[in-house]
Amino acid sequence: MRILLTGASGQLGVELSKLLSQKNEVIRLYNSSEVPDGYKIDLTDFPHLEDFIIKKKPEVIINTAAMTEVDKCEIEKEKAYKVNAEAVRHIVRASKVIDAYLLHVSTDYVFDGNKGLYREEDIPNPVNYYGLSKLLGEAFAMSYDDSLVVRTSGVFRNKGFPVYVYKTLKEGKAVSAYKGYYSPISARKLALAIEELINLKKTGVLHVASERISRYELALKIKEKFNLPGEIREVEEVKGWVAKRPYDSSLDSSKARKLLSTDFYTLDIEGMVV
Numbered sequence: 001m002r003i004l005l006t007g008a009s010g011q012l013g014v015e016l017s018k019l020l021s022q023k024n025e026v027i028r029l030y031n032s033s034e035v036p037d038g039y040k041i042d043l044t045d046f047p048h049l050e051d052f053i054i055k056k057k058p059e060v061i062i063n064t065a066a067m068t069e070v071d072k073c074e075i076e077k078e079k080a081y082k083v084n085a086e087a088v089r090h091i092v093r094a095s096k097v098i099d100a101y102l103l104h105v106s107t108d109y110v111f112d113g114n115k116g117l118y119r120e121e122d123i124p125n126p127v128n129y130y131g132l133s134k135l136l137g138e139a140f141a142m143s144y145d146d147s148l149v150v151r152t153s154g155v156f157r158n159k160g161f162p163v164y165v166y167k168t169l170k171e172g173k174a175v176s177a178y179k180g181y182y183s184p185i186s187a188r189k190l191a192l193a194i195e196e197l198i199n200l201k202k203t204g205v206l207h208v209a210s211e212r213i214s215r216y217e218l219a220l221k222i223k224e225k226f227n228l229p230g231e232i233r234e235v236e237e238v239k240g241w242v243a244k245r246p247y248d249s250s251l252d253s254s255k256a257r258k259l260l261s262t263d264f265y266t267l268d269i270e271g272m273v274v
């Protein structure tokens with residue numbers, strides 16, 4: 001298959017790039033962090049983006065690119081809207097022209113976190129601008145029949161909470177674990193699930209994330225697994241955060257578990273030591 005991958009320089013993009021290029025032709029897009037054989041395209045340069053997609057004519061488009069820094073999105077709302085929402089509208093426009101299948105990656109942060117273990121049909125209600133901009137991006141993706149929105153949670157590889165915990169404890173320092181739950185998944189496992197999904201050409205919305213866990217419990221597991229010094233504190237707020245965070249944004253991935261053969265669900269602590 002000929003696959004166009006946005007965000008090829010990101011955590012998920014790097015894993016997908018490696019995995020998919022074994023059996024497919026992968027057209028890699030990045031913005032500021034160059035990738036080998038990649039094309040530098042700013043997703044907010046909409047005419048260039050549409051033109052590029054139409055000329056390359058991929059059968060499948062995987063949109064992993066996003067402005068993912070939650071606090072930055074709160075401060076730079078206009079930019080967040082352009083990358084996380086408006087760019088998706090333009091990807092959809094181009095997908096329609098060339099009849100491409102679109103897999104769009106979204107987030108647990110579309111939910112308010114009051115309930116937890118969210119199912120696909122639960123009503124989103126974001127508590128911050130990152131979540132809102134991603135929700136708008138979902139709406140654009142869903143306006144296209146041949147698309148799948150994959151919502152995930154706490155992606156980690158070379159960054160993310162587990163990596164912060166590992167590095168901080170290893171240095172013998174104290175970790176602050178923000179009180180609350182989510183479903184952190186390694187970029188490696190998420191990539192394996194996405195590979196299966198593009199072969200199945202599923203449409204609609206699907207939750208693909210790991211088991212529900214509190215950040216505190218997760219930090220403890222990492223400490224035990226790697227026998228690290230440092231101490232762990234559960235905290236109600238984190239200094240420097242601008243945007244609100246949902247308390248329990250964990251996702252119920254039972255639909256995806258029935259559908260997929262890969263075990264994306266079991267927590268992959270090793271997936272962060274890259």
Ligand code: NDP
Pocket residue numbers: 006007008009010011012013030031032033034041042043044063064065066067068069083105106107108134152153154155156160
């Ligand atoms: P990263 O932050 O690691 O990577 C983001 C990617 O988006 C980079 O490749 C970056 O390119 C690209 N990008 C950002 N802005 C632009 C732009 N203007 N034009 C083109 N490319 C751009 O993200 P992850 O891999 O962690 O996340 C993948 C997806 O999963 C995202 O859609 C995210 O919303 C979603 N998600 C992530 C979670 C997480 O905890 N990280 C949790 C839940 C969902 P470059 O670096 O070259 O500038």
